[in-house]
Amino acid sequence: MELPSEVTAVAAQQHGVLGLDQAVAAGLTQRRIGWLVRSGRWQRVHARVYATTTGPLSFHALVWAAILRAGRGAVASHQTAAYLDGLCDDPGPLVHLTVPADRHLRSRIDGVRVHYAHRLARTRHPSRVPPRTRTEETVLDLIDATRRPQDVDTWVTSACQRRRTTPERLADALALRKKIRWRPMLESMLSDVAEGAQSPLELRHLRAVERAHALPRGHRQRRVAGRRVVWVDVDYDQYLLRVELDGRVGHVGEGRFRDRRRDNRATAHGRATLRYGHADVFGDPCGVAAEQGRVLQDRGWTGVPRPCGIDCPTLVIINRWRRRGVASG
Template sequence: MSLRTGSSLAALSRRLPRDDADELTWLLFHQEDVLSLDQARRHLSPKAIRHRVATGRWRQVHRAVFVAHNGPVSAGQRRWTAVLAAGPQAVLGGLTAAQSGGLRGFSDRPVHLLLPASSRRGSLPPGVLLHRTATLTDRDVLAVGQPRRTMPSRSIVDAAQWASGDQEARAIVAAAFQQRLVAADDLHQIVNRLPRVRRRQLILATATDAAGGSHSLPELAFLGLIRRAVLPEPTRQKIRYDSTGRRRYLDAYFEEWGVHVEIDGGQHVDPRAWWADMSRQNGLWVAGDRLLRFPAWAVRAHSNEVLTQLGGALKAAGWQGQPNP
């Protein structure tokens, strides 16, 4: 057992209620110290509830929702507050549901809720966005875990269609594949079941490319450049082994011609990360391979130069084609 794992288990055991704890204590444990007024009334009198709020033991964070402490409200507690305020039919949806399932790299605000079109809802706290849907079946909702949320594939499709722009939608889909939260056909199945998905073609195309190995926006942009220029399509995220035998993944590899392209993201601003990456490449390459590296900003701002250099490397390696201008 690692030190981190041991520490996490110890922290959990300190928070875990005793076996003889009352029902209210267990409820607060399962709901991250958040409960609705109706839930509180099942265990306490109105006077006892008012006393807890007046003495600062509880905070009223919404009209009918309480947090059983007076400190900062966590992201998890904001999600519970939103679900309890909206009513029993509400589930976490979109980006919020995906983050509850492990998606990283995006803001946790606002909280997104999904509710069947015919269901009534309660008043919502600030910072909560409610979305209605005519299609929300049992297979769309995760059977375990609290608060209730949509399944990963449904969450990613909804997050992409609710995104503020196409760029953010692509980033969400690509990140879901990169972080292994969804598989190749998952998003296609969801889109085919939902008749009115916004950005349908963008989601499907991005999912297809991401499943093929393009796991970031710069990699997707690079793939778009290749296709517009009618260059050969590379293998993406191809597995190679370095001189120490460690498995490595190549961003784009034109295998027939031995040309490899790496797209460098923002992590290469750090000299230590840059050297680690260069060292990794030095251990990968054998005689005859060509390596081109482009920073992500160059793919966007200097696409013609990127294509010229890539076309030159392919032709030098024996490619007989001619890139489109």
């Protein structure tokens, strides 16, 4: 006996998956559904959720099954939504869902991680299927969940380089969030003044790296004339060292090659270049200070980096490097 056309149509829209309520509304009885499962024509994916095919399910089918099992208001989010929108190439081992905060799922769903949000009515995409969070919200959710500053850089860069969103749209979405991890770093990355002399990234380097660790004061935004005028973010001219503070969001394509040519020219004239991004300066300023201090010492600076606090590892890192240098020598 053929299935009602409405059942076939709903299943086709949901990659071969439908919920019990959908199947009954489309004309099937629960007894018929039970027979389809027992006979092997259908398979049970979750409680009250079925696949109208046998064999392994596609990723989209697994997402649909999880959403149907979670019920009202559930949408794909986090890495699942990122994969659906092309922000990453790995969906991860779990399906991530977000449901309205006024609901709480009583039972666990196998293979599914459930998140809760009060703002879901605003952050869900109005039309994409399977239902999911908006691209900008997906990026912010992933950033809020990570404990590594490098991941902030990775998610923002990936979203912008793959042309799924823009720094401006991310900044607008960020402004609507009251609480989010890594806000200062994220605001710096998305700042429209990222190339200015008073950029948040440069100020962070000045305060948390250079000044906090008593490093020599560099010349910021130095104009260097030649065949083409270039700008150096931080120039330690006395020690032939340059520090470039580049957020990768603004340094792709031609900008990346321009930076490489600038660094190569500096190296040809005996200058060294250290390059740091937001994840370095905001996430590990002490590590940056240790590396920068060691290079400055190697190039003639007679000072010693000063720990910025009780737990600052700057001197420990430098001493470890120097012991390794002696051992290898």
